Amino acid sequence: MTHAPLTTIALSRLFELAARALHSAGHAQGLYPAQWTALRYLADAEPSARTSSALARFQQIAIGPVTRTVRTLIAKGYVVKAGPAGHHRSDRLDLTEAGYALLPLDPLRQIDTALEALTVDQKVEVARLLNDIISRLQVEAGAAPIDGADEAASFTSDPDA
Numbered sequence: 001m002t003h004a005p006l007t008t009i010a011l012s013r014l015f016e017l018a019a020r021a022l023h024s025a026g027h028a029q030g031l032y033p034a035q036w037t038a039l040r041y042l043a044d045a046e047p048s049a050r051t052s053s054a055l056a057r058f059q060q061i062a063i064g065p066v067t068r069t070v071r072t073l074i075a076k077g078y079v080v081k082a083g084p085a086g087h088h089r090s091d092r093l094d095l096t097e098a099g100y101a102l103l104p105l106d107p108l109r110q111i112d113t114a115l116e117a118l119t120v121d122q123k124v125e126v127a128r129l130l131n132d133i134i135s136r137l138q139v140e141a142g143a144a145p146i147d148g149a150d151e152a153a154s155f156t157s158d159p160d161a
Contacts, residue, residue, distance in 0.1 A: 022108075027107075028105065029102060030076075031076075034059075035069055035072065036107065037059060038055055038073060039078060039102065039106070041055050041058055041059075042055070042079065042093055042099070043095055043099075043103055047092060050092050051090040051092060051093060052090070052091075054090075055070070070093060073099070076098075077096055077098050077099075078096055078098055078099035079096065079099055080093070080094055082094040
């Protein structure tokens with residue numbers, strides 16, 4: 001079976017559809033995508049990096065929106081201020097039991113399930129391509145690369161990971 005050539009524009013539109021589907025799925029359990037991102041970050045970050053400013057750097061956004069996100073998560077009972085982060089005036093942020101209980105309902109797990117069906121070679125290629133696309137977008141936007149972008153896209157060759 002022959003396929004019509006995939007144009008750059010068609011590929012860009014597919015990428016947009018995937019991004020929109022992922023963003024739409026992020027509106028779950030009464031949370032917004034940015035709130036899910038914050039929960040994931042706080043669950044995975046080292047204790048000294050669990051601050052609003054570190055989360056803002058990770059997301060490459062201004063501190064204001066992150067502060068509002070954190071305040072909302074605290075009000076919902078998913079995050080608590082856990083004292084000084086060990087530097088500056090930053091408070092360390094920890095997930096509560098309710099925050100950890102919410103993580104298994106993370107809508108991003110749908111993507112995890114879809115990616116589990118890929119072979120290791122396909123996963124490596126997807127990671128390489130996404131890193132390249134993200135890096136190019138950041139350069140064009142004049143942004144610094146995301147700290148840990150390679151780390152976020154890396155994975156073990158263990159098929160159960």
